[in-house]
Amino acid sequence: MDSLDGRKFKAVADTVGGEVEASTEFTYHEKDGEIWAEYAGGKISRGYLVGTRTGDTLDFRYTQLNTAGETNTGHCVSRIETLADGRLRLTEKWEWESRSGSGTSVVEEVG
Template sequence: MNNNISLDGRTMVGVTNTDDGEVSGDTKFHFEQDGERIYAHYEGGDVVDGHLVGTVEGNHWDIRYTQINRNHETATGHSVGVIEVLEDGRLRVEDEWKWESQRGSGETVLEEVK
């Protein structure tokens, strides 16, 4: 896999998620990357305000996230994901996550929107 994948300046949305999750197709993630460090602000759907911070090595990320939902509940969690480049050049992330502040875990797929 290409070790030069950059998330910087990219916008992604949730295309699939497990029932325990709050990310949906209405949730937009706006990424920044500085070397191996990645950051994103996300919102939309059930998520009013979310932030993630983590690291990327090659095509794998390791992140922590915190968010507020429409019911004004806060939640935090951890995830690891695999980043791939689609044939059209957009990025796709298959992410395995687990809440740390509540029960639940699952898988989310994010895809870049142009």
């Protein structure tokens, strides 16, 4: 099980119904089953996520500030996959908690 600590990810495409775009970059941290990350880019000025990891599943809450000055929060469950080239991919099922909407997004490790 590969650690996410220090790994950087970007969305593979703009997220329909969400604010994550292909230009949004995430930096993940991991310690003792705890997961947290900072992210920004595109429509997002600043975002944070915090949660837990069990095997290849992440379960976290996120909060973010968009470029329009609005804050939003939500819940996400992600599945970790290893790509053929060794990079990691996170397939995410997310749902807003501060407004209506839900969807799926994919982020892949960069570098």
